[in-house]
Amino acid sequence: MENLILILLCISFGYLISKLKVFSKDAATTLNQFAIYISLPSIILLQIPKLNFTMEAIIPIIIAWVVMTISAVLVLFSSKYFNFSKEVTGALMLVAVLTNSSFLGIPIISTYLGDSSLPYILIYDQFGTFIAFSIYGTFIASFYANKKEISLKLIFYKIITFPPFMALIAGLLLMGTEFNKITTDILKIFANTTIPVTLVAVGLQLQFKLPKEDIKPFSVALVIKLFIAPLIAIVICEIFSWNNEAAMVSILEAGMSPMITAGAIAAMVGLAPRLSSAIVGYGILISLLSSFILHKIII
Template sequence: MDNFVLILVAITIGYGINRLNIFSKEAPIILNQFVIYISLPAMVLLQIPKLTFSVDTIIPIVVAWAVIIISAILVLLLSRLFAFSREVTGSLMLVATLSNSSFLGIPIINAYMGEDSLPYVLVYDQLGNSIAVATYGTFIASYYSNKSKTGFKIIFLKILTFPPFISLIVALFLMGVEFNDTITKVLTNFANTIVPLALVAVGLQLQFRLPKEDLKPFSVALVVKLILAPIIAILVCKLFGWNNQAAIVSIMEAGMASMITAGVIASMTGLAPRLSTAIVGYGIIISFFTTAVLFKIIG
């Protein structure tokens, strides 16, 4: 419940600040840059080394990556069908494929399924979305943010120098390593800034009346993320005959709203910032209802 309140309060604060013209117009960009260059790397360094592998981790991992890949293919097809611009397509490739699997996923799934389901949430989030945003997300942002055609070498260099990706590589070498209390506290404090800063940035850019040209890609993103993604997860679980707690958690995670960090990356790299923010902001609110329906169907 506390997380839900924080979501609404942070978005409302950002929206109010924007309406009162308290911050400069560059405020969302500055907040997003802080998240990308400091907060997110701290979160990756804090969480990835804690992961351990077991048979139970297979289901969330397979479902997470299957949903991301198939959703990305659907977005590409729909973007071509509706003739979306390069910037809009890049935006949707981020916000319509990656789930808010931790900040929304943890409280929602804990409310519906209890604390014993949370390890599967963390596996889905860390071995699925966290790695995806540092690899797939970096590639998409690098590729679509360039107005002209860019060679593989340039994109590869951008990926290698992207802060979340660098921190992921470092974190993978630190798996199994326990940090001392001081390092843990420092990383935790920086990592905890992700959600309030990112959501205030969302509120700063949120518009209740979307421009007409944004309505179609906005609708496509929400349909793919909140409806088609959990359907993909259900089909994957049925294909492999998975019908246990890990499978249910994975399906619920697939149906969460767009990842806040994906919206931050899209906004920071110029991939339809207004649209990306709207999809993240409205998606969070709508997902409270869609996940309730989803759990009633599969629970």
């Protein structure tokens, strides 16, 4: 519960600071860069080496990737249908596809299903969302933010030099390795900055009154992310007769709000920063209710 309170407070503080004009205009960008270069790699290095696999653990990975793939196709179709700009399409390809599987997923799902759900939450997060964020997220940010024609060589270079991806590779190489106490404590300190730093950045850019041109892409993103994505997960579980804790965790994860750091990436590279922050901020608030309803449906 304290994590949920922290989330709401951080967004509120950021919004209040923006209205009081305490920080500089580029403060949100600076905070997002700190999260991407320091906070997020620290989380990855802490969590990836701890993971173990079982046959049941494959379920969250399958559902995560199928849901993200179909969601991305739906975003592309919607963007073409509504004639969204390249900038808006790129933003939606990030925030309407990538889910908030850790910052909200961990406190909310563990509250609903108990601590036994944590291994499945981490697997969905690390081998679904985080790998997608590191590879897919970097590709989308590079492709849609670049004003000129971009080569595959440049995209590949950006992916392999992206801090979260580099941390992911290091974490995979270190699987089964136990860090010493000093290293673990330092990583925890940096990792713990992720939620306050990124959410204050969201609050700094949050606007309760959206411009008219943002309403349509805003609605498309949240409908896909909060309602269609969990429905896809439910259908997958029905098809394969998956009716266990791993399946329930995966359905709830699919219905979590847009990924905070996906919004941070979009804002940092100039993909509709105002819209991206609004989708993330409102998505968090709406998902607190929608995830409760989803939980009642699947139990």
